[in-house]
Amino acid sequence: MVAKVSSSRAKISVLVLLLLCLCLIPSCKKTTPQAPLNIELPKPMFVGTPQPAQVPNLEKPLGKLRPPFFAPVGTKNVALGKPITASDEEPIIGEIEMITDSDKEAADGSYVELGPFLQHVTIDLEAKYEIYAILIWHYHKQARVYFDIVVQVADDPDFISNVKTVFNNDIDNSAGLGVGKDMHYVETNEGRLIDAKGVQGRYVRLYSNGNNANDLNHYIEVEVYGKPVE
Numbered sequence: 001m002v003a004k005v006s007s008s009r010a011k012i013s014v015l016v017l018l019l020l021c022l023c024l025i026p027s028c029k030k031t032t033p034q035a036p037l038n039i040e041l042p043k044p045m046f047v048g049t050p051q052p053a054q055v056p057n058l059e060k061p062l063g064k065l066r067p068p069f070f071a072p073v074g075t076k077n078v079a080l081g082k083p084i085t086a087s088d089e090e091p092i093i094g095e096i097e098m099i100t101d102s103d104k105e106a107a108d109g110s111y112v113e114l115g116p117f118l119q120h121v122t123i124d125l126e127a128k129y130e131i132y133a134i135l136i137w138h139y140h141k142q143a144r145v146y147f148d149i150v151v152q153v154a155d156d157p158d159f160i161s162n163v164k165t166v167f168n169n170d171i172d173n174s175a176g177l178g179v180g181k182d183m184h185y186v187e188t189n190e191g192r193l194i195d196a197k198g199v200q201g202r203y204v205r206l207y208s209n210g211n212n213a214n215d216l217n218h219y220i221e222v223e224v225y226g227k228p229v230e
């Protein structure tokens, strides 16, 4: 009997030791210090998030401000003032350069209007970065939903090498880049924050294919939060 008790005690001790080890292992891993991104928002043009009717697969509004987004300390907007090209080289309104000029206001004179149907813009970050977040403001004067939003990161301007898709809400593959699982969403002054999870690349490309109000494609600003690849 005594022997039995002590052997089960030994078993319990081993178990406790094992659990202790398991608990301690994660704290041994080197963790990168994180900080919330410092995102400056433009003035809101409407209250709440009106939900346009007849948009399939539409995300429900959060009903409150977006919570802070944490990324490694030192992560900043590396798209500011960087060169940008577009599938529509002669926008109907504005200049392509306005997409990375830091002006995010909704007013006329702050947005670029690209032609109808599928269009894309490509930002050259001029070096390879670890990308943690991509923020997009298409248009926020009215509550709108843009279609076929696909965001990709690559090593080359032709998007052949090391292409990674970080967002895709093209539910029927009409853009030909694959069926996307992300949801449609209403544009607000908060812009859309895409969690890019530290993906590496130099070029960022954003597609869209009109919106629920018209066939045209608008951009106010795109920010790419990253850190240089060490």
Ligand SMILES: [Ca+2]
Pocket: 098, 099, 100, 101, 102, 103, 104, 110, 220, 221
């Ligand atoms: Ca701008």
Ligand SMILES: [Ca+2]
Pocket: 147, 148, 170, 171, 172, 173, 174, 175
């Ligand atoms: Ca589509």
